[in-house]
Amino acid sequence: MSQATEMMNCEDYKQALTTSPEFGNEPGHAQTCAECAQYRAEIWALETRIAAAMVLSAPELKMPELPDLDTVDVVSLTARRSASKPVWFALAASVLIAAVIGIRMSDPGMEEIFGTLEEQVLAHVDHEPAALLPSSTPVSDGRLAKAVPNRIATMNRDVGLITFAEFCSINGKDVPHLVIQGERGPITILLMPHEKVAEATTLDGDNIRGIILPVGDGSIAIIGDREEPLEQVQQNVLDSVMWST
16 A cells, blocks of 8 residues: 555544544554554544533432322313324424425524524534644645635645644535644634625634634634634635635
8 A cells, every 4th residue: 555545544534533433433444553543542532521521410300299189070081092103204394394494594584593603603613622633644635625625715735734624514504614733732714705794703712712804705714722823823824715706
């Protein structure tokens, strides 16, 4: 196997594992690659910590003691036949269709469905912690081209060491989601050509901070560690990205 092929396999494996941790259950590449086996262990450990943090302890359910009922004057009702499965399935399908139609038709009030742009950006960063693992392996040109297709934008690598490149959803639209390595750790970059903002907006999370920059008819979100100096990163991003429309 050539070095280029082996590197591509490692990159594809890590990318798939980051997106779907259960992918690591498949035998194969990690059994012959120590680096990927270590990466898999880190991903699984992170998933275990997240799962443990989400476990809520609930008190034991205790039913109150009810008094005995006088059944002398109680009238028995004829049991009604429960609705058949097809009926319930039809009802469920109707509700689902109505929900989808409601989302599609409420574009002017999209904020009520998805939250504000700032809330969506911060929530998305929290939703994909595995993408923020430190790495020294750059994504391939092919991976970058898929994540940032020419129909959306052109982007060069002067922005920094790009270690993650995928699509994510903001306001129901697919946008390029990139991660570069900064001085204090990974930095998330979201390219949002259809999200126009009037002015720069700061973002503040528990352990992160960032900014949404107006760029033409769209915007770019940059989020990093609270101690990360983002000013130079912002300029590098603006110099490296150009919208195609």
